[in-house]
Amino acid sequence: MDNFSISPPTEELYFIIGGGGQVGFFLARDLFIAGHEVVLLEKDPRRVRALEDELGEVVIRGDACEVRTLQNIGCDRADYMIAVTGDDEDNLVMCQVARVLATKSSNFRTIARVNNTANLALFKKLGISTTISLTNSILTAIESQIPSIESTQIQLPTNIEVISYVIAERSPSVGKTLDALSLPATCRVIMLRRGEQDLWKYQRVSLMPGDVVVVATPPENRAMLGDTLVAEQVNA
Amino acid sequence: MSANSTGARVCIMGCGRVGARLAELFYKASFVVTVIDLNADSFDRLSDAQLRDNAILGDGTDPAILDRAGIRDADIFIAVTNGDNRNIMASQVARTTFEVPHVLCRIYDVGRHEIYKRMGLNSFCPTLSGADFIFHAMVDAVAAPLVQETTNHG
Numbered sequence: 001m002d003n004f005s006i007s008p009p010t011e012e013l014y015f016i017i018g019g020g021g022q023v024g025f026f027l028a029r030d031l032f033i034a035g036h037e038v039v040l041l042e043k044d045p046r047r048v049r050a051l052e053d054e055l056g057e058v059v060i061r062g063d064a065c066e067v068r069t070l071q072n073i074g075c076d077r078a079d080y081m082i083a084v085t086g087d088d089e090d091n092l093v094m095c096q097v098a099r100v101l102a103t104k105s106s107n108f109r110t111i112a113r114v115n116n117t118a119n120l121a122l123f124k125k126l127g128i129s130t131t132i133s134l135t136n137s138i139l140t141a142i143e144s145q146i147p148s149i150e151s152t153q154i155q156l157p158t159n160i161e162v163i164s165y166v167i168a169e170r171s172p173s174v175g176k177t178l179d180a181l182s183l184p185a186t187c188r189v190i191m192l193r194r195g196e197q198d199l200w201k202y203q204r205v206s207l208m209p210g211d212v213v214v215v216a217t218p219p220e221n222r223a224m225l226g227d228t229l230v231a232e233q234v235n236a
Numbered sequence: 237m238s239a240n241s242t243g244a245r246v247c248i249m250g251c252g253r254v255g256a257r258l259a260e261l262f263y264k265a266s267f268v269v270t271v272i273d274l275n276a277d278s279f280d281r282l283s284d285a286q287l288r289d290n291a292i293l294g295d296g297t298d299p300a301i302l303d304r305a306g307i308r309d310a311d312i313f314i315a316v317t318n319g320d321n322r323n324i325m326a327s328q329v330a331r332t333t334f335e336v337p338h339v340l341c342r343i344y345d346v347g348r349h350e351i352y353k354r355m356g357l358n359s360f361c362p363t364l365s366g367a368d369f370i371f372h373a374m375v376d377a378v379a380a381p382l383v384q385e386t387t388n389h390g
Contacts, residue, residue: 065321067347089297089325093348096324100351118299125332 012036014078014105018064018094019085020044020051023113027082028058039073064094067101075101083112088119095128121159160216162190165229167211173229178213179203184224187217243268247310247336249296249326250317254342256281258314263287267312270305272296274317296326299333312338320345327357 013036017024020042028040032055040055041064042048051059062069064083075081081098083091095110102108109129114120117139123131167173173181178189192202193212199205207213213229246262248255251273259282263269271291273279279291294301296317307313313330315323320343327341341359343349349361 065348066345067351087321089319089321092325092328093321096355097348097351100354116298119297122299122329122333126328 013080014074015039015080015082016041016064016070016073016075016078016098018081018083018091019113020047020059021084021086023084024082025051025054027084028055032058041069041073065090065097067097070094070098070101077104078102079105079108081108081110083110085113086115088112088115092119092123092126092128096126099127160218162214162216163222163225164193165213165215165225167207167209167213168230169209171207171209171230173207174209175206177204177206181228183215183228184217184221187215187221187225190214190216244311245270245306245309246312246314247272247302247305247307247330249273249313249315249323251275251278251281251291252316252318253281255314255316258316259287260284262312270310272301272305297322297329299329302326302329302334307334307336310334310336312336312340314340314342316342320348324348324352324357331357 015028015031015036015038017028017031017038017040020028020040024040024042028038032038038058040051040059041062042051042059043061043063045061048059048061060073062073064070064081064085075098078098078101081095081102083094085091085094091112091114095112099108099110110127111130111132112123112128114123114131114133115135117133117136120131120133120136178192183189189202191214192199192205192207193214194205194208194210202213215225217225245268247270248259248262249272251259251271255271255273256278259269259271263284263286269287269290271279271282271287272294273291274293274295276293279288279293282288282291292301292305294304296302296305296315307330310330313327313334313336315326315330317323317326323341323343327339330336331339339358341352341357343352343359343361344363346361346363349359349364352359
């Protein structure tokens with residue numbers, strides 16, 4: 001028996017890694033050492049040569065977005081596609097293409113690195129099993145250390161925020177009830193604050209300048225809510 | 237000045253030869269046209285000043301740029317950059333995030349074109365269409381004299 005043999009993992013899995021940058025390299029190395037089957041795909045021939053010195057046959061020159069490349073390395077029996085290039089569009093496409101090709105694995109999973117945080121929700125919606133965003137991790141780390149400056153705006157995990165709008169002197173909403181205003185369909189007025197009073201039954205109250213309307217809404221309604229509730233009419 | 241009778245809005249990502257040509261076709265057909273491209277120089281391909289004024293400089297896979305290009309009101313989104321993956325991603329943003337009713341995505345790579353077509357993306361593959369056109373034109377050209385010969389001797 002070889003004394004240096006690595007104990008086999010409880011289950012040997014087949015990982016395809018797209019993108020031979022720093023993340024791809026260390027990932028391929030660690031998964032390979034752990035006893036898994038690993039193929040690291042990299043497009044750039046110079047980078048491939050550098051990676052080969054360390055990883056040997058684990059590295060294959062090829063585009064992980066190409067159907068034929070993935071078929072040639074047996075993507076049909078893959079358990080994981082891990083997309084870690086610097087381009088979100090490439091990461092998305094290699095995960096989606098691999099999912100179509102991975103017909104033999106019962107529990108195929110995709111993991112994509114997401115660089116633009118605006119793409120996180122999209123990737124989830126388009127069926128990527130796990131998204132990893134370094135940008136988002138750093139932002140979260142910063143936010144947890146600095147208290148929010150704007151106390152009127154609370155960011156909830158569901159992408160709904162709670163915003164307080166102060167009715168301006170010459171706002172078009174003055175004198176109207178909240179029921180009469182055409183607010184976006186995808187928001188809810190939570191309460192109305194007048195002076196020291198919190199009004200929870202606000203529906204029939206005519207708005208006055210200085211009133212505070214508290215609304216739960218997705219961010220895309222911000223502009224429209226601002227226009228309806230706060231904006232001053234120029235030709236009043 | 238063309239009267240805008242349709243009022244329909246089209247958003248074109250990629251101002252290369254095809255993108256610029258499409259922009260002009262839609263513009264002449266009275267559509268409201270917005271072109272997006274990463275490179276400001278590519279807008280020189282647009283011959284109409286109004287098209288150039290409307291053009292948006294930026295990455296069309298970024299939802300913020302698409303928003304600025306008026307994608308929320310768009311009836312049509314067409315992705316014709318040189319990058320298949322960029323077209324694929326932007327088209328899915330247009331379809332999924334902004335629910336644009338008519339989306340068309342150019343994919344050069346035949347393999348990817350077939351996969352995304354299967355996934356329900358409206359994809360156009362110039363490689364397939366181009367090769368098909370050339371093949372049939374040449375086969376017909378070779379066959380034509382043969383047909384004539386048969387008729388002459390028949």
